[in-house]
Amino acid sequence: MRRQDAGSWSDPLFCQTLSPNGHYHITKAIPTKIWSKSWNRNDSHIYHNPFLISCPTSVNTTSVYLSLNKNPCQIGCQKFKISLKPQPIKNTFTLCVKPLNFRKDISDHLLQWVAINRVLGADKIDLYVESVPKKTQKFLEFVQQRLNGSLEVRPHRRISEGVDHDVSTQVWQKRRYEIITYNDCLYRNLHTSHFVIPVDVDEIIVPRHVSTWAELLQDVSPEGEDSFASYTVRNAYYLRHFNVKRSQDKVFFLRDLTRSEFSAEGESGKSFVSTSNALTVFNHYALKGLKPGVRRNKFLKRESVQMNHYKDDCDTVILPECAKYLSSPVRIVDDVIVKYKKLFYKEYAKLVALLERQRL
Numbered sequence: 001m002r003r004q005d006a007g008s009w010s011d012p013l014f015c016q017t018l019s020p021n022g023h024y025h026i027t028k029a030i031p032t033k034i035w036s037k038s039w040n041r042n043d044s045h046i047y048h049n050p051f052l053i054s055c056p057t058s059v060n061t062t063s064v065y066l067s068l069n070k071n072p073c074q075i076g077c078q079k080f081k082i083s084l085k086p087q088p089i090k091n092t093f094t095l096c097v098k099p100l101n102f103r104k105d106i107s108d109h110l111l112q113w114v115a116i117n118r119v120l121g122a123d124k125i126d127l128y129v130e131s132v133p134k135k136t137q138k139f140l141e142f143v144q145q146r147l148n149g150s151l152e153v154r155p156h157r158r159i160s161e162g163v164d165h166d167v168s169t170q171v172w173q174k175r176r177y178e179i180i181t182y183n184d185c186l187y188r189n190l191h192t193s194h195f196v197i198p199v200d201v202d203e204i205i206v207p208r209h210v211s212t213w214a215e216l217l218q219d220v221s222p223e224g225e226d227s228f229a230s231y232t233v234r235n236a237y238y239l240r241h242f243n244v245k246r247s248q249d250k251v252f253f254l255r256d257l258t259r260s261e262f263s264a265e266g267e268s269g270k271s272f273v274s275t276s277n278a279l280t281v282f283n284h285y286a287l288k289g290l291k292p293g294v295r296r297n298k299f300l301k302r303e304s305v306q307m308n309h310y311k312d313d314c315d316t317v318i319l320p321e322c323a324k325y326l327s328s329p330v331r332i333v334d335d336v337i338v339k340y341k342k343l344f345y346k347e348y349a350k351l352v353a354l355l356e357r358q359r360l
Contacts, residue, residue, distance in 0.1 A: 014072040015055035018065040018079070026072045030054040034179050034280045034287060045169045048159065050180045052280050087191040091123035093213055093272070094193040096185035097201060098178040098283065099130035099156040106132070106201070107139040112251050113201050114143070114151065115348040119340055120205065121213040124149070124193065128156040128181045146354055156181060179282050186273065186281050195272040198283045202310045203270060204253055205233050206337050208303065217272065220300050229278040229286035230297040233307045235268035236260055237322075240312045242331050251344070252310055257335045260325040262306065265299045267321055270307050308337060 013029040034050040055066060063083050067076030095117060100106075114125060127140065140153045158177055182198045189196055195217075197205070207216040221231065237260040238253075249255045263269065271285040277294045278286035285297040314322030 011070055013053065014069055015053075015057070016067040016069060016072075016075055017055065017057050018067075020064075024075065025057060027056045029068065030056070032280060032288065034183060034282065035176060036287070039175075040172050043169075043172065045172070047169075047173050047176055050176055050183070052183060089192060089194060091189070091193040092195065093121050094124040094126060094185070094189045094196045095122050096182050096189075096196050096198045097125065097127045098181055098198070099128040100132050100136075100201070101130045102132050102136065104133065105135045107136050109252060110136070110140070110201060111143075111351060112253070112344075112348065113204070115351055116204055116253065116337075116340060116344050118150075119343045119347050120207075122197075124189070125151045126154060126185045126188065127151065128154050128185075130156045130158070142355065143351075154181075154184075175283075182281050182283060186275065186278065190275050193275055195274060196281070197270065197272055198281060199270050204308045204310075204337065205270060205305065206308055206340075207305045208336055211340075213272065216300075216305055220304055221298075226274075226277065227293060228274065228295050228298045229289040230271040230273045230281070232265075232269045232271040232285045232297045232299050233305050234265065234299070234302045235263040235270070235307045235309050236334070237263075237314060237325055238308055238310045239314055239325070241314075241326065251348075253308065253337055254341060256310060257333060257338070258331050259308070259334045261328065261330050261332070262302050263321070268307075268309065269299075271297060306334075306336070 013031065015027045015029050017025040017027070019025060030053070032052040032054065034052055053068065055068075057064070063081060065079040066082050067079050069076040114122075117125065129137065129140065132140075140151075144151050144153045156177075185198070186196050199205070205213065207213065210216050210219060217231065221228075238256045238258065239260070240256060242256070242258040242260065266284070269284055273281050273286050277290050279288040279290045281287055287296075289296055314326055
């Protein structure tokens with residue numbers, strides 16, 4: 001849900017739940033803004049802001065029809081079917097990828113990225129697509145068909161804004177749209193995954209001393225500890241700028257092995273977000289916990305895990321914090337990801353063989 005009046009929400013909204021016996025249950029909706037003013041403070045521009053609308057209901061059935069209306073006594077003409085049937089948890093980790101927007105074909109890059117994340121523990125990947133070349137689009141659709149539900153491709157379209165944005169405000173509006181997809185991914189996987197991970201296709205979360213994410217969380221989150229909505233991993237940039245003498249490897253994350261210092265806590269990291277503890281999420285960690293007593297996030301030690309962020313360059317307009325890494329003389333050779341080389345090539349070859357076999 002988005003609102004244009006400078007991002008505010010002033011009018012009450014009501015949930016109208018239609019029960020199987022034909023009766024309507026009316027409750028007041030609870031709007032939760034999925035944005036923080038601190039992210040672009042002192043900005044007076046008008047934006048479409050994302051909101052989560054929660055509807056309390058006492059209807060005890062497997063599915064209901066729901067309408068939203070400003071007038072509680074006027075039944076809305078548009079109804080949404082809501083399935084309340086509990087589904088068994090079958091995945092531990094689902095990756096949530098913000099809308100892809102690329103002019104060049106990135107098919108092989110995506111296949112490499114999918115393969116390494118499957119090695120690390122990804123059970124499912126939800127990819128949102130805004131604009132990619134036809135070759136990339138066909139590739140994604142083909143992979144989706146062949147991976148039996150472990151990769152979902154979801155189209156994303158920006159709404160017609162009716163507001164003129166300059167370059168800087170376009171960036172802030174784009175980030176608001178991206179947050180919608182992260183929360184859509186969270187709620188689509190609410191009952192089928194233990195964790196969702198909002199991540200980009202140039203980012204890989206790498207445990208330093210164990211092999212998989214499951215082993216990592218067993219170490220950093222003792223059994224019975226369930227008081228955090230997200231577990232956050234520190235960011236490290238692997239920029240092409242740092243890697244003048246590049247490896248000849250064709251795999252993007254095996255080619256560049258020199259990184260920056262770790263980013264500060266809360267800056268550019270990515271998180272394992274608990275589906276049972278998070279109410280809303282943004283691209284770095286849970287934005288709001290689901291219930292009292294749940295803390296928003298726990299920063300994992302950089303000695304245990306890091307988020308490798310591979311970029312050709314770092315745009316200081318989009319990421320102002322990049323300036324300090326580009327100007328810093330600190331360069332660190334860190335090949336922790338090389339330990340996965342054998343497993344990666346095995347998984348990559350398996351995916352390539354599957355795709356080629358299906359094309360015959």
